[in-house]
Amino acid sequence: GIQVEQSPPDLILQEGANSTLRCNFSDSVNNLQWFHQNPWGQLINLFYIPSGTKQNGRLSATTVATERYSLLYISSSQTTDSGVYFCAVTPSGGYNKLIFGAGTRLAVHP
């Protein structure tokens, strides 16, 4: 089955720093989503981005489907950005079930 790899696994930042999280996938996909799981365990939709670039405030994402990767950019990080960031994909030609990566654990310190 499709493999989804996220890097780095852990990231520590000072407040105000920028960061880039990466998601590689091993096969073609029809759907790619980025999520933030906050320290209380809630899963928050960040982007639905099977291809192209989107921006939402301090966050932006780019997916290059032909090269099988997606990037999530966080600018001017804040302590509330802490948590785990998951990338999830739906392989082409199958049902709409998301395959999740292992996540990037982000800690932003004041």
Add this chain to the structure above:
Amino acid sequence: NAGVMQNPRHLVRRRGQEARLRCSPMKGHSHVYWYRQLPEEGLKFMVYLQKENIIDESGMPKERFSAEFPKEGPSILRIQQVVRGDSAAYFCASSNSGGNTYEQYFGPGTRLTVT
């Protein structure tokens, strides 16, 4: 805000008891997905349902687990004779179509603890 709703948010069961987890999809959505997150791990797909039909249950354990999405009412994930290894967060998601290009929206999860 008619988001995905799950209840209960926390559930404690003794070994051997039954657990029933409920999920109401977003308004207008008729496709429901259940995922399980074991401690310190990512989410794993369990089952995909439409109203009154199970479409894909490839991620469901073969025994003790079942799911339904009746014509009326919420989707139910049922775990019979729970064991400690069932302790996890169970998330429900919904979408407004079953095609694999549609965004899924997640509920807050139910945290099951088996003692």
